[in-house]
Amino acid sequence: MTKENNAQLNIKTLEHLNQHKNFPMVPRVVFxxxxxxxxxxxxxxxxxxxxxxxxxxxxxxxxxxxxxxxxxxxxxxxxxxxxxxxxxxxxxxxxxxxxxxxxxxxxxxxxxxxxxxxxxxxxxxxxxxxxxxxxxxxxxxxxxxxxxxxxxxxxxxxxxxxxxxxxxxxxxxxxxxxxxxxxxxxxxxxxxxxxxxxxVPKDQWFYTGMDCFIHCVESLEGTYLNAFSQSYGEKAYDLCKEVFLGDIDQKEAEEKLMMASWHGGMSIAYSQVGVAHAMSYGLSYVLGTKHGIGNCLVFQFLEEYYPEGVALFNQMMQKHQITLPKGVCANCTAEQLDTMATISLSMAPLWENALGADWTSKISKEKLIAIYKKI
Structure with a gap:
């Protein structure tokens, strides 16, 4: 995530999200x-x-x-x-x-x-x-x-x-x-x-933590990016790097991951997620794959869209000795793969955030199916 990319705020963001929408926040929280x-x-x-x-x-x-x-x-x-x-x-x-x-x-x-x-x-x-x-x-x-x-x-x-x-x-x-x-x-x-x-078991801790990390990558790289979502997304992104790549003790990691989750959730109040989440929805609908691991299974093959994020994700997997399942879609029928892609493409706001207003010309069902086949 370069500073240049982070600084390129898209002024069209609020047009996509019903300009000046008065979004709610959690009114009370104890930590x-x-x-x-x-x-x-x-x-x-x-x-x-x-x-x-x-x-x-x-x-x-x-x-x-x-x-x-x-x-x-x-x-x-x-x-x-x-x-x-x-x-x-x-x-x-x-x-x-x-x-x-x-x-x-x-x-x-x-x-x-x-x-x-x-x-x-x-x-x-x-x-x-x-x-x-x-x-x-x-x-x-x-x-x-x-x-x-x-x-x-x-x-x-x-x-x-x-x-x-x-x-x-x-x-x-x-x-x-x-x-x-x-x-x-x-x-x-x-x-x-x-x-x-x-x-929390280690694998589940990692998969759910990666949901937050991927969430931040997609928000910060998206066309909906604005100062509101960026401020929360950058904080969550940095906290995820501390937790999954830093050298901190368990209690500090627990507290920082809890706050990364909070800030990551806030980052899309005026923004959106992107390709990994859209594709994970299709995977989950057809195969029942849990959301966190589903995002990981997809994200590993999205270097074209999120090169720096995928590189960091690979470092995090290596550091924590996480091995993702293989052959998840190996026995999927053509009909199942088609359904995955159809469900994914129905998530229009996610695709627009990821690829822009002309997203339908940049992605196809065939391309999504090719990615699913790698999983």
């Missing part, structure tokens, strides 16, 4: 080791009455752990453990919403999501669909949510996706993988406790 213990006092004033519970959607990884005893449960609060092995689905959101509406006559006081990007996106979506009628698949897109959701709190236990700060909840739907992108999606409260990151 620090042990800050999870403040959750009870945060939720207490938000409880409407004893019959209006808080619903805790928690990564199934923590079932049976000491976290169960640390949850500030009162009255008829409910804990629902959810597997994060697969990407969150619209059908899963709809089923949870139906369950909660049948379990309680009183509307819940709020939703608390505890986990990685999968749980954080799921919790945001459930909070929205509790107050917006119909299937969550109807709201996959931009600014389709019409009503404010339930009060919702996000507590990341792994860092990199930026889901804790973003205005989208990415879901796998019956026809596409796409987020519920709206001003109502953003969390009302976030708790950033780096102690959680000590539980």
């Amino acid at each position: 620090g080791r042990g800050s999870f213990s403040s959750l009870g006092s945060i939720l207490l004033p938000k409880r409407r009455n004893s019959d209006a519970p808080f619903i805790f959607l928690v990564d199934a990884f923590f079932e049976g752990s000491d976290l169960e005893n640390r949850l500030p449960l009162l009255f008829n609060d409910q804990v629902i453990y959810v597997s994060a092995e697969e990407e969150p689905k619209t059908a899963q959101v709809d089923a949870l919403v139906q369950k909660l509406k049948s379990d309680y006559t009183e509307e819940p006081s709020g939703i608390v999501g505890i986990g990685g990007g999968t749980l954080l996106d799921l919790a945001k979506a459930v909070a929205l669909l509790m107050t917006n009628a119909g299937s969550s698949s109807l709201y996959q897109g931009w600014d389709l949510i019409q009503k404010q959701g339930l009060y919702h709190v996000g507590i990341p236990t792994i860092s990199g996706t930026g889901a804790e700060v973003s205005r989208t909840a990415v879901l796998m739907g019956p026809e596409k993988k796409l987020g519920l992108n709206s001003d109502y999606t953003t969390y009302d409260q976030v708790v950033l406790d780096p102690d959680f990151l000590a539980t």
